[in-house]
Amino acid sequence: MKKVYSEKVLEHFRNPRNVGRIENPDGVGKVGNPVCGDVMVMYLKIQNERIEDAKFETFGCGAAIATSSMATELIKGKTIEEALQVTNRAVAEALGGLPPHKMHCSVLAEEAIRAAIEDYRARRQKVE
Amino acid sequence: MIYLDYNATTPCDPRVMEEMLPFFREFFGNPSSLHTLGQEARRAVEKARSTIARFLGAKEEEIIFTSGGTESNNLAIRGIAQALRKKGMHLITSAIEHHAVLNVFRALEREGFSVTYLPVDQNGIVHPEELRKALRSDTILVSIMHANNETGVIEPISELAQIAHEGGAVFHTDAVQTVGKIPIDVHTLGVDLLSASAHKFYGPKGIGFLYVRKGIPLAPQILGGHHERGKRAGTENVPGIVGMAKACEIAEKEMEEEAQRIGILRNMLEEELEKRVPDIFIVGRHVPRLYNTSLILVAYVEGESLLLNLDFEGICVSSGSACTSSSLEPSHVLLAHGYPHELAHGSIRLSLGKWTKEEEISRVVMVFPKVVERLRSISPLSKGR
Numbered sequence: 001m002k003k004v005y006s007e008k009v010l011e012h013f014r015n016p017r018n019v020g021r022i023e024n025p026d027g028v029g030k031v032g033n034p035v036c037g038d039v040m041v042m043y044l045k046i047q048n049e050r051i052e053d054a055k056f057e058t059f060g061c062g063a064a065i066a067t068s069s070m071a072t073e074l075i076k077g078k079t080i081e082e083a084l085q086v087t088n089r090a091v092a093e094a095l096g097g098l099p100p101h102k103m104h105c106s107v108l109a110e111e112a113i114r115a116a117i118e119d120y121r122a123r124r125q126k127v128e
Numbered sequence: 129m130i131y132l133d134y135n136a137t138t139p140c141d142p143r144v145m146e147e148m149l150p151f152f153r154e155f156f157g158n159p160s161s162l163h164t165l166g167q168e169a170r171r172a173v174e175k176a177r178s179t180i181a182r183f184l185g186a187k188e189e190e191i192i193f194t195s196g197g198t199e200s201n202n203l204a205i206r207g208i209a210q211a212l213r214k215k216g217m218h219l220i221t222s223a224i225e226h227h228a229v230l231n232v233f234r235a236l237e238r239e240g241f242s243v244t245y246l247p248v249d250q251n252g253i254v255h256p257e258e259l260r261k262a263l264r265s266d267t268i269l270v271s272i273m274h275a276n277n278e279t280g281v282i283e284p285i286s287e288l289a290q291i292a293h294e295g296g297a298v299f300h301t302d303a304v305q306t307v308g309k310i311p312i313d314v315h316t317l318g319v320d321l322l323s324a325s326a327h328k329f330y331g332p333k334g335i336g337f338l339y340v341r342k343g344i345p346l347a348p349q350i351l352g353g354h355h356e357r358g359k360r361a362g363t364e365n366v367p368g369i370v371g372m373a374k375a376c377e378i379a380e381k382e383m384e385e386e387a388q389r390i391g392i393l394r395n396m397l398e399e400e401l402e403k404r405v406p407d408i409f410i411v412g413r414h415v416p417r418l419y420n421t422s423l424i425l426v427a428y429v430e431g432e433s434l435l436l437n438l439d440f441e442g443i444c445v446s447s448g449s450a451c452t453s454s455s456l457e458p459s460h461v462l463l464a465h466g467y468p469h470e471l472a473h474g475s476i477r478l479s480l481g482k483w484t485k486e487e488e489i490s491r492v493v494m495v496f497p498k499v500v501e502r503l504r505s506i507s508p509l510s511k512g513r
């Protein structure tokens with residue numbers, strides 16, 4: 001009998017990386033809905049199109065917290081173009097897989113990354 | 129390990145196991161066999177039946193052995209629906225039933241029956257007036273659970289049964305959470321059918337029974353030999369039956385004292401948590417409720433992550449109903465109470481039992497606030513509080 005969550009998911013859930021907010025972020029992405037039981041907020045610090053720092057706040061199940069943690073780990077240090085290539089599958093695979101009914105959490109993580117980058121681009125357009 | 133999930137299942141009482149053991153080896157006979165070994169098993173089964181009947185104020189021939197609560201509910205609901213379909217095609221149940229009841233009604237709807245799902249109030253009570261309004265001339269069955277598995281809230285069964293009878297309908301109750309926990313007399317309760325499961329009260333898994341009042345027609349659902357007076361085919365689970373009877377015997381003797389002791393611990397747990405954790409809600413607090421159950425809604429956090437964090441600390445609890453844990457919808461029970469989705473997502477059920485110790489509750493009230501605080505510090509919802 002396979003366990004519901006992989007060791008890696010449990011580890012990231014237990015010790016999530018990059019929890020919290022960034023003061024004066026360059027981009028913020030908020031996705032999900034408390035009604036559905038998942039809200040993910042991602043904060044980015046971006047310099048020269050490169051993600052210098054990423055943090056998150058999440059309301060959700062074990063998988064939602066673990067995917068948030070892994071997503072921030074995966075995009076830190078990447079250029080925003082590279083970060084946009086990070087798919088939900090990549091987040092799930094980096095966590096050693098997710099149960100089928102929890103795959104939507106990885107989708108949420110991908111959406112949070114995209115939303116934060118879009119927010120960054122929108123802010124830049126305003127400035128220019 | 130601190131086990132606070134007794135509503136999910138209970139450990140088998142060692143005295144129950146002791147009673148069962150001989151029936152795996154020495155007295156392994158098939159109760160349908162005519163030889164001595166078979167007849168010894170038959171005697172054990174009938175003795176157990178009589179113990180259980182006495183425990184409920186029923187007659188021996190009114191007890192049908194099944195494989196557990198789910199089968200009892202299937203047999204009761206389908207059995208009545210099929211037996212009485214010529215009389216009418218309308219059925220009534222409540223919105224907060226266990227899936228072992230709800231999904232049987234949904235299947236019957238697909239087969240052409242019409243089903244009314246009675247609402248509950250904020251406290252989880254099915255109001256007798258709602259039942260009176262829902263009854264129709266073609267209503268054949270009303271099925272309302274005795275106590276809810278998630279909240280522990282106890283429904284006014286005798287009143288509901290009386291109203292169902294006045295309307296000419298048969299009344300069934302899923303008593304899986306109450307048998308063995310509180311005194312039950314089928315006549316006082318006034319029910320026609322009652323489902324129970326042994327593993328919820330320190331008996332083994334895989335055995336339960338359905339009480340069917342004499343004279344109530346019932347179509348069998350498992351066909352085969354003439355076991356259980358033709359109502360449920362299949363060789364009897366002799367060790368299970370003997371174990372379940374022993375569990376009833378023990379419950380009869382110890383129930384009152386246990387209820388007192390566990391009730392004090394449950395109240396202590398709730399009072400302490402309320403003092404230590406802001407923004408929590410205890411469901412059904414001011415209505416009749418099982419003394420061992422506490423369903424707590426924790427704002428700003430999600431139940432599963434709370435459950436897993438408590439598990440890391442060696443505390444076993446459940447989030448809403450264990451059965452709903454692989455679906456994404458929050459508990460249908462809490463939604464029926466009128467709680468908003470986001471609060472329903474944060475439900476945690478602690479259910480105490482025979483081996484719950486005061487030290488364990490003391491540890492839980494220490495650990496629980498820390499775990500909630502940690503999750504709230506991760507949650508974006510809690511910042512504005």
